[in-house]
Amino acid sequence: xxxxxxxPGPLSVPEGAIVSLNCTYSNSAFQYFMWYRQxxxxxxxxxxxxxxxxxxxxxxxxAQVDKSSKYISLFIRDSQPSDSATYLCAMSVTLGRLYFGxxxxxxxxx
Amino acid sequence: EAQVTQxxxxxxxxxxxxxxxxxxQNMNHEYMSWYRQDPGLxxxxxxxxxxxxxxxxxxxxxxxxxxxxEKRNFPLILESPSPNQTSLYFCASSLVSTSDxxxxxxxxxxxxx
Numbered sequence: 001x002x003x004x005x006x007x008p009g010p011l012s013v014p015e016g017a018i019v020s021l022n023c024t025y026s027n028s029a030f031q032y033f034m035w036y037r038q039x040x041x042x043x044x045x046x047x048x049x050x051x052x053x054x055x056x057x058x059x060x061x062x063a064q065v066d067k068s069s070k071y072i073s074l075f076i077r078d079s080q081p082s083d084s085a086t087y088l089c090a091m092s093v094t095l096g097r098l099y100f101g102x103x104x105x106x107x108x109x110x
Numbered sequence: 111e112a113q114v115t116q117x118x119x120x121x122x123x124x125x126x127x128x129x130x131x132x133x134x135q136n137m138n139h140e141y142m143s144w145y146r147q148d149p150g151l152x153x154x155x156x157x158x159x160x161x162x163x164x165x166x167x168x169x170x171x172x173x174x175x176x177x178x179x180e181k182r183n184f185p186l187i188l189e190s191p192s193p194n195q196t197s198l199y200f201c202a203s204s205l206v207s208t209s210d211x212x213x214x215x216x217x218x219x220x221x222x223x
Contacts, residue, residue, distance in 0.1 A: 008150070043114075043200050043214025044153070088153060095207030096160055097168055098143070102152035 003027050006089055006101025015110050019076040023089035023101045026070065030091040030099075033065050035074045038086045038103065047087070048074065079108045112137045114215035116201050122221045123191060131186045131218050133201030141204045142184040143168070143212070144176065146197040153200070159184055160207070191222045 006023045013019055021035075031052050036044035048063040050056045050072075056063045062075040072091070076083055089101040114135045123129055135142065143158035145168075155168030159178040173195055175187040184203075188195060199218045204210040 006152070041217075043202070043217055044212075045214065046211040049211075090153075096141075096158050096166060098155050098158075099169065100145075100153040100155075102150065 003099045004089060004091060004101045006104055008102050008104060010105040010107060012107045012109065013079055015079060015081060015108055017079050017108070019079050019083070019106060019108075021074040021076075021087050021089075021104050021106070023072050023091075024070055025072075025091060025099075027091075027093065027099075028067070028070065029093045032092045032095070033063070033072050034090040035061075035063055036088045036090060036100075038088060040085075044088060081108050081110055083108050112213070114201055114203055114213050116199075116215040116218050118218060119216060120219050122223065124223055125192055126190050129188050129191060129220075131188075131199060131201075131220070133184045133186065133215060134182050135184075135203040135213070136182065137203060137205075137213065138181065139203035139205055139213075140181070141207050141210070141212075142178065143202045144174070144184070144186050145200045145202065146170065146195075147200060147217075148197050156186070156199075191220075193222050196220060196222050 033050045035048040037047045038044040053067045060077045064073045086103040088103040092098045117132045144156040145153045154170045157176040159165045201215040202212040204212040
C-alpha cells in the first residue's frame with residue numbers, strides 16, 4: 001500500500017464549478033500537508049500548505065486536513081479554465097522527506 | 111531572476127554509461143531535493159539535502175548518488191544507468207525544508223536504452 005493515495009482522475013468540470021480533490025494516507029505521523037499544481041511540461045508549484053489539522057483558505061482555494069480520518073482535501077471555487085492542471089498532494093513527517101500522491105488531472109472547460 | 115536550473119534538459123543514453131544531471135539554485139536555499147516522475151506513479155523523492163555535506167535518502171534512492179559540496183549545487187549521478195531509470199527528473203530547492211515553498215527546476219527527461 002502506498003503511503004499516499006490519490007485518484008488520478010481525469011476530472012472534467014465546467015467553468016464556475018466547485019472542484020473537490022482528495023488524498024488519503026496511511027502514516028498517522030504525517031504532520032505537514034501540501035498541495036502542488038503542475039501545468040503540462042512544467043515543474044510543480046506550491047499551492048497550499050497546512051501544518052497539522054484544520055482548514056486554510058487562500059482566495060478561491062481551501063485546503064482541509066482531517067487527521068482522524070487520514071484524509072486531506074483541496075476545494076477550488078468558481079473554477080476557471082486556467083485551473084486546468086495536475087494537482088498533487090504531498091505530506092511529510094519531518095522537514096526533509098516528502099511523499100507525493102499520484103496527482104489528479106483536472107480540466108475546466110469554458 | 112530567482113530560479114532552479116537543470117542540465118541537460120533532455121538526454122538519451124545507453125545502459126551502463128555514467129551520467130550526471132546538474133542542478134543549481136541562485137536563492138541561497140538550504141534545502142535541495144531530487145525527484146523522479148513516472149506516469150501512474152507520481153513524484154517520488156530520490157535524495158534530499160538539508161545543507162552542505164548533509165544528504166539523506168528519499169523514497170527511491172537505489173541506483174542514484176548525490177553530493178552537496180556547495181550550497182547552490184546538487185548534482186544527481188547515475189553510475190550505471192539502466193532502462194528502469196528512464197524518467198522525468200526534477201530538482202527542487204527551498205529556504206529551509208519541505209514545508210517551505212519548494213521551487214522546482216524545469217525537469218530533465220532521461221531515456222536509457
